[in-house]
Amino acid sequence: MKKILFWVIAMLFIISPVGILVLQSFTSPGSWTEFSLYGWRGLFETTRLLEATGTSLTIGFFVTVINIAVGMSAGKALALYTFHGKTAVDTLFVMPLLVPILAITFGVHIAMIRIGLADTGLGVILIHLVPTVPYSIRIFRNGYVSLGRRMQEQAETLGASAGRTFFDIELPLLKPSVQSVIFLTFVISLSQYVITSIIGGGTVVTLAMVYFPFLDSADTTLIAAFSIWFAVLPLLFYITAGAVFRLLPYRRKSGRRELF
Amino acid sequence: MNKMIEVRDATKHFGVGEVLKDVSFSVNEGEIFSVVGPSGGGKTTLLRCLAGLETFSAGEMSIDGDDMTHKKANERPVSLVFQEPLLFPHMTIRENVGYGLKFLDISKKEKSKRIDDFLSIVGLPEYENRYPRELSGGQKQRVALARGLILSPKLLLLDEPFSSLDRKLREEMRRWVRRLLKEKNITAVFVTHDQDEAMQVGDVIGVFREGTFEQIGSPEKVYENPQTSEVARFFGDAWVIDEMRFIPKRNLSIERIEIEEKVQWRGVIEGARFVKGYRFMEVLLDDEEEHIMLPAPEDFHTGENVYVSTDASNIRTFQQNREKR
Numbered sequence: 001m002k003k004i005l006f007w008v009i010a011m012l013f014i015i016s017p018v019g020i021l022v023l024q025s026f027t028s029p030g031s032w033t034e035f036s037l038y039g040w041r042g043l044f045e046t047t048r049l050l051e052a053t054g055t056s057l058t059i060g061f062f063v064t065v066i067n068i069a070v071g072m073s074a075g076k077a078l079a080l081y082t083f084h085g086k087t088a089v090d091t092l093f094v095m096p097l098l099v100p101i102l103a104i105t106f107g108v109h110i111a112m113i114r115i116g117l118a119d120t121g122l123g124v125i126l127i128h129l130v131p132t133v134p135y136s137i138r139i140f141r142n143g144y145v146s147l148g149r150r151m152q153e154q155a156e157t158l159g160a161s162a163g164r165t166f167f168d169i170e171l172p173l174l175k176p177s178v179q180s181v182i183f184l185t186f187v188i189s190l191s192q193y194v195i196t197s198i199i200g201g202g203t204v205v206t207l208a209m210v211y212f213p214f215l216d217s218a219d220t221t222l223i224a225a226f227s228i229w230f231a232v233l234p235l236l237f238y239i240t241a242g243a244v245f246r247l248l249p250y251r252r253k254s255g256r257r258e259l260f
Numbered sequence: 261m262n263k264m265i266e267v268r269d270a271t272k273h274f275g276v277g278e279v280l281k282d283v284s285f286s287v288n289e290g291e292i293f294s295v296v297g298p299s300g301g302g303k304t305t306l307l308r309c310l311a312g313l314e315t316f317s318a319g320e321m322s323i324d325g326d327d328m329t330h331k332k333a334n335e336r337p338v339s340l341v342f343q344e345p346l347l348f349p350h351m352t353i354r355e356n357v358g359y360g361l362k363f364l365d366i367s368k369k370e371k372s373k374r375i376d377d378f379l380s381i382v383g384l385p386e387y388e389n390r391y392p393r394e395l396s397g398g399q400k401q402r403v404a405l406a407r408g409l410i411l412s413p414k415l416l417l418l419d420e421p422f423s424s425l426d427r428k429l430r431e432e433m434r435r436w437v438r439r440l441l442k443e444k445n446i447t448a449v450f451v452t453h454d455q456d457e458a459m460q461v462g463d464v465i466g467v468f469r470e471g472t473f474e475q476i477g478s479p480e481k482v483y484e485n486p487q488t489s490e491v492a493r494f495f496g497d498a499w500v501i502d503e504m505r506f507i508p509k510r511n512l513s514i515e516r517i518e519i520e521e522k523v524q525w526r527g528v529i530e531g532a533r534f535v536k537g538y539r540f541m542e543v544l545l546d547d548e549e550e551h552i553m554l555p556a557p558e559d560f561h562t563g564e565n566v567y568v569s570t571d572a573s574n575i576r577t578f579q580q581n582r583e584k585r
Contacts, residue, residue, distance in 0.1 A: 150346055156333040157311050157340040158360035158407065168359075172350045 025224035039225035046226075048205055053233065056190055056207040059121060060237065063128045063189040064182055067136040070129075071181055072174075075140025080149050093137050096130045104130055105195045112199060119201040127199045128189045135188075136181045143177030172248055182241050187234050207233070262324075264289040264447040265310070265415050270319030272305055272471075279305045281471040283319070287415075287464070290445040292438065294462025294479075296452055298494065302471040303451045307417050310449060311340040324414050334363070339408030340417040344424060345400035347392035353403055354379070354388035360411045378406040381440070398429045405437065409444065416441070416448040422457070434460050455495050459483070467491045484508070487579050499552055504577055511574035514541055514556055515567045523575070524567040527552070529560045543568055 028036035043049065077083075078090055096104065105127060109118060117123035151173065155165045171178070193208040200206070211226055263286045272280035279302045287293040295303050308314040310321065312333035320329045328336055339360075347356050358375045366374075379385040382402040384395075392400060401421055408416060421437075422430040438461050441448050452458050458465050459479040466476040467490075475487045486492035489500045498506045518524060527543040533553060534540070541556040543566060552568060560566060 154346045159363035
């Protein structure tokens with residue numbers, strides 16, 4: 001019974017919408033049956049599509065890397081160390097989510113113009129950290145809270161240096177947190193339109209900048225193709241990141257098959 | 261005998277609190293030193309300082325003559341087995357046991373041989389490719405022990421390693437660990453809050469209370485001649501009359517009548533207790549408002565008035581002067 005319910009819900013809300021999207025992208029506009037590559041042809045004829053995809057991937061990559069570095073160190077400190085003003089720091093780290101991001105962006109924009117970061121990729125990377133880093137810190141903090149510090153201490157007493165402990169113990173055991181941060185950060189970064197256009201000033205063209213104007217058109221076939229392209233990117237990024245993770249020592253050799 | 265570890269006047273502060281107060285002791289090579297005392301007395305902190313996970317606020321320590329006071333945990337020839345096995349869940353049993361060997365300069369072949377040896381010492385060779393979650397509590401603790409011992413540490417630290425096991429298994433493990441440590445001539449510091457365990461495993465016992473050793477000596481000596489009322493109370497096998505005097509419980513008996521030539525305390529039988537196959541009577545003493553449990557071959561009724569009796573010659577006094585090793 002439960003299984004049937006699961007499949008009904010999955011069918012209704014997940015599988016059929018995606019199916020419709022795929023179907024729509026491979027049929028001609030206004031028809032559900034006539035196979036056509038019109039949508040996909042239109043997508044790849046879009047000016048600067050590949051260039052924008054590349055830009056989005058590059059920006060997303062750096063935003064993710066910085067998120068992991070910042071999120072891990074801040075999350076670890078919040079979870080495992082005691083220091084003065086910890087509560088204040090903790091609150092401060094969430095603040096970017098409480099202030100409307102547009103307000104932050106306008107303020108930061110002026111500063112960026114002054115120091116020459118406006119209209120640059122670096123500027124866009126920095127502004128993408130605002131809506132992502134608070135989440136990453138939270139995720140890693142929870143990861144470190146449940147991991148504790150005793151596993152690392154055990155490794156140390158067995159002779160492992162701080163670096164070895166990190167790669168042998170901490171990173172593999174925090175894998176679920178790393179996975180969440182990679183996926184979340186990349187998707188958030190990829191979807192930023194307004195803050196990217198303000199800080200990037202039209203010079204930094206990401207996929208969102210190319211995609212959003214299409215939403216005005218009535219060409220549902222083309223939009224369907226575009227949406228699939230848009231959705232596949234984080235998945236590709238996630239799989240690539242998983243491949244990198246495989247290089248870590250002590251991967252599980254048996255058990256269920258994992259993407260990561 | 262060669263002193264394997266020596267600690268001199270070690271103290272440890274956390275903020276304003278003093279957790280360790282002028283701790284000094286030494287352990288000879290191949291000896292097992294049981295540190296026993298009530299929970300919260302600073303035993304674990306002492307062990308963490310010995311392992312290098314914390315540093316002493318003042319004082320010195322050396323292992324095999326080398327100064328260790330400022331060495332980091334991974335640079336000390338010390339292995340620590342915690343209360344929980346803390347096996348690395350993403351590694352197989354074989355990888356867990358061999359983990360510390362990665363940091364030693366020995367050949368791959370030698371490593372593999374040593375892992376095989378230790379897997380069979382702890383009796384788990386067929387589990388080498390399993391993961392920790394597939395093992396029982398006792399098996400995990402054995403793997404944790406193998407993981408520490410495989411490094412041939414000059415000092416092995418054990419922090420209540422059996423406390424998460426059930427009683428029967430715990431007793432088996434005590435015997436097994438003691439035999440293993442003796443066989444390999446390992447110097448060990450063994451922390452526990454259980455006095456039976458301390459006496460069963462240790463060659464030397466240190467009663468640790470409120471950040472310092474109350475008394476250090478052979479199990480027999482500490483048991484028979486407690487130097488302070490706290491030591492006597494903690495072992496629970498002596499009846500402490502006051503801060504100066506005590507009577508070993510085996511010299512006390514329960515009588516129904518007053519006997520002229522004996523020293524007696526009036527009390528009421530509260531009930532029978534059974535401990536490891538023996539019958540005990542619990543007596544509530546009249547004036548002291550204190551309970552005392554004594555073996556009683558004959559039956560007393562609950563509520564019966566009795567006398568706890570002994571000869572005057574059995575009353576002993578504490579030797580307050582603390583001996584230091």
